Amino acid sequence: MGMRTEDQVVKDQEEEEAAPPLLLDAESVTKPRRIALFVEPSPFAYVSGYKNRFQNFIKNLREMGDEVIVVTNHEGVPEEFYGAKVIGSWSFPCPWYQKVPLSLALSPRIIAEVAKFKPDIIHASSPGIMVFGALAIAKMLSVPIVMSYHTHVPIYIPRYTFSWLVKPMWMVIKFLHGAADLTLVPSAAISRDLQAADVTTANRIRLWNKGVDSESFHPRFCNYEMRLRLSNGEPEKPLIIHVGRLGVEKSLDFLKQVMDRLPGVRIAFIGDGPYRSDLEKMFSGMPAVFTGMLQGEELSQAYASGDIFVMPSESETLGQVVLESMSSGVPVVAARAGGVLDIIPAEQEGKTSFMFTPGDLNDCLSKIQHLLTNQEFREAMGKAAREEMEKYDWRAATRIIRNEQYNAAIWYWRKKRAQMLSPCQWLAERMFGSQHAITYG
Incomplete structure (x- = not known):
């Protein structure tokens, strides 16, 4: 095939850094999606800062017509939530923080459930153990994956365990989010921290807009x-x-x-x-x-x-x-x-x-x-x-994730897939002509 020229390398880098269009097409905005959420700890049984965030997110996705399944820790979970099926995964307590349950969510039962659901996109909370399972399943099924970063673990580590674990934790975060098609963060401050740590490229980090239930908190x-x-x-x-x-x-x-x-x-x-x-x-x-x-x-x-x-x-x-x-x-x-x-x-x-x-x-x-x-x-x-x-509500925040951020993740995933298949495309064009070239989408 020959070596790529320096100009070709630069061009590829520029394309990698380019931001995707806000929306792929009008159909992708209105067409219902099948979304698999991997959330750890459970937003139903464990009180945390993102409990309301995920509960309102699921509720609004369902109201917008999307099919949703939720994989989470097994303790105290409902069978469904606003019509979204909830799948409990066996969990174990965190060694350093016993009240936080952890689960890999990679059992044959869960893999089969997610495969049967045929998700258009997988969205996993991070960091944690379950996000590894979500990433593995996304790769098995060849599905785009979005990771939302909710707990700034490198800051917590020195208070609960050993300071020398901070550097390995950053390496884990870089591995996970480098493999994700898009990373969502709850604030600009966290975005800056992830960029400073070179976790992923800046254009693959997006803000999950703040939201509040202004009727319940009044x-x-x-x-x-x-x-x-x-x-x-x-x-x-x-x-x-x-x-x-x-x-x-x-x-x-x-x-x-x-x-x-x-x-x-x-x-x-x-x-x-x-x-x-x-x-x-x-x-x-x-x-x-x-x-x-x-x-x-x-x-x-x-x-x-x-x-x-x-x-x-x-x-x-x-x-x-x-x-x-x-x-x-x-x-x-x-x-x-x-x-x-x-x-x-x-x-x-x-x-x-x-x-x-x-x-x-x-x-x-x-x-x-x-x-x-x-x-x-x-x-x-x-x-x-x-x-x-009163200017912020969960529905508006959900709409941005659904119609813009998920579309960006799919765009990056298709681009990455195209780059992986490009040598086969090149070979097919030369062996059979362009009319027989391999297509992907």
């Missing part, structure tokens, strides 16, 4: 009985809330320093996690309430019944709880880091919520005290936060 859920519960019977006292998984990586010990400097103020932790017992000991004798995990209307009431939501975490890939608090009309004071930067951009600081320099106690306290001592300002900020969140 100021109307403010409830006296819930405030009574969160304040341990002192509803007239100023009330700080924190909602989310209680993990050591969330920097929740910082809130102990905050509360030491705020006499007369109460705090409520809504959520559960491996760090809960340590926090309860830390806050022993202080005006703190731990509700455990709340769901449904109780969770909506908990958000809307506080005065301020404080988020000290510096490792949020998105910060879904920040969106939900703002949607509930409760101002947020959050560390200026990670995905929260996308939720509260610089031009909105001081209008819809406050940010503080990570780890700067005085900066954080000044923002909290300003809100606590100025009720009119606090209420105006809560109203502005609510109005801002």
